[in-house]
Amino acid sequence: MTAVISERPDVRPVPDPDDPTAHLTAEDIENIGKELDALREEIIASRGERDAAYIRRVIEAQRKLELGSRGVLLFSLFPPAWLLGTAGLSVAKILENMEIGHNIMHGQWDWMRDPKIHSTAWEWDNVSPSAQWKHSHNQIHHTYTNVIGKDNDLGYGIMRVSPDQRWYPFYLGQPLWNFVNACFFEFGIAAYDLELGKNLQRGRRDDPDFRRRAQQVLRKIRRQATKDYVVHPLLSGPSALHTLSANFTANLVRNLWTHSVIMCGHFPYGVDTFERSSIKGETRGQWYLRQMLGSANISGSPFMHLMTGNLSHQIEHHLFPDLPSNRYAEIAPKVRDLFERYQLNYVTGPLPKQVASAWRKIFLLSLPNDAAERVERAIDGFGPAKLLRGLARRVRLV
């Protein structure tokens, strides 16, 4: 599960059963890179009107759904209106955060040169200001994907999601931390983007840059809360309290959903992590390989893909974070074929299975590795413990 730097000779090395890339030569890895570059060019060459119409259609549908749902919630005193409005608003918020906000802020639609649908201009329905999210997500997470100590998405700084991360007693509570984080995920993201844990330590609190960014977050929280918990309830008159509870519920549903989808991206079984030293002097091919091994997909229907913002195609997204999300589905079979030809493990599964897999890891890794191994053996019988298999696995990327 961990990569380490090592010289990779151009002759096939003695296969190491714990290294999923042991059978690849340096040339293989560069060829993987070339194939993926060619795939990227293919999509860029055919990117056009159809794609532009797609994102505009999704944005328009989302806005109509949000407007309609909020309209219905003006009468949320009536239970059917509350139910319908809350369901609609939840879906609208999910679409806004995932298929629209996340992907626009990735620059997936910058090529249209539409100043309104642009990574530099988009602000999303989330308490984390887009500028801060873009830094921690696009720059840190997507560049250093699954590198222990560099990619804070590995457990968000509150959890241990790889046996190679060191255990501290704090992690005993991580199933609870994860549940709380799921419920208030947008605040979790904001705190994470602010690197709150690190920055609240003595000596850092007064850093002017941190204070400025903290103020931006507070302003955004105030605006978001005023909208959902003051203005819209007041507009609902006698339905005020019901609208307030509806909006709270929609935010909760959105938080739980996005948290679950995002957990499936890098935490399920079969996803590899990498040692800090493994990315030194990383080539383009090696970077691609790390993205391939460090991400997991979710299988499902087109509607399911839409609701996950196509992050169900996490592998394809990590290979090509700036290609329009509507094209990942068409890339996926080609990427999967590449995995098969190079005998790599394409991690995918239905949402419930992947969510369960991630949660299982979070429960088990709340314990130190040896205890986690014993528990897993007790659950699974006497087979090899899956969790720790390959704990010493060395993915030699360099």
Add this chain to the structure above:
Amino acid sequence: MAVVAAPWRGAFASLRARAARIAEYVTTPVVPSDYLDMISPLRASADLRGRIEEVRPETPDAATLVIRPGDGWRGHVPGQYIRVGVDVDGVRQWRAYSLTSRTDRRDGRISVTVKAIPDGVVSNHLVRRVQPGTLIHLDQAKGDFTLPAPRPRKALFVTAGSGITPVMGMLRNAVDELADVVVLHSAPQARDVIFGGELRRFAERGQLRLVERHTDVEGMLDLAELDEIVADWTERETWACGPTGLLDAAEKQWADAGVPDRLHTERFRPTVVVTGEGGQVTFSKTDTTVDADGSTPLLDTGERAGVLMPSGCRMGICFGCVAPLRTGAVRDLRNGQITTAEPGDDVRIQTCVSAAAGTCDIDL
């Protein structure tokens, strides 16, 4: 202030401002206009847009677009041009076209006439593919290639190809205010003359003297022939519009004759940005200019020159380095693709994977 507004008007304005603020709280993080744009994209307070309501072919390779401008349209002076932003293959492209409509149209619509140039991405799209009903983006009219008041006693228009379009804008609006008009127009053949029928009708009615030069048969116009064609050309207030070669020659001719002030020119420049390997890069906000080669990312170029460049992953994936390219050409180092920009095009580039492909100006 000298004028005291009616008190109710002030109250109304402050009420409106307050309502607008509340509306912003209702729609945050987007703004109310994002919703209004879905219902009423042509309202006065919106970014200026227009709807193409009619596409009328003029010649085999030119067409007139009749556009319903948004309520924010402030009108134009004949001879002026507008910049049009149109999505071609999903990408917003801006081009300037002369207005050819009468300014007093009762239906409030305006028109531009576009000639398709070979390989012209936008012109071919507008002439051959665009459908009535399409929404486009507009700028207010600009340009000083217009008729003065009072009108000149004698006027000469020297045009070629689509250079007739701003002149047609003037003639349709003011031909009756001009006592003595000569139009000297060049086109390959009679059927290529944009507005040919209308110009000939003006001539038949005696409103102007039309000299058509069909260059496929008669060859290109040499301004040395001007003395024969329009003997009193030095006495005429002249407007010239056409290819660069014609305008350069005209400027020389009028200067040599000692009447450079009589000549007014409008340069139509098809968007041809000279591209090559590397070039001079200007960071306009920091007023820094450096020479860059064709393989160094502009991010590195800027940083080395001491410009505070936004940056991120430095490998083209995070979009943390995106900056506006005001003018010029850059090449994507990953695939060699060229991106060009002219002022107002609103083109933004990833500096970490773009190198200079000619002179360029970055707004940093």
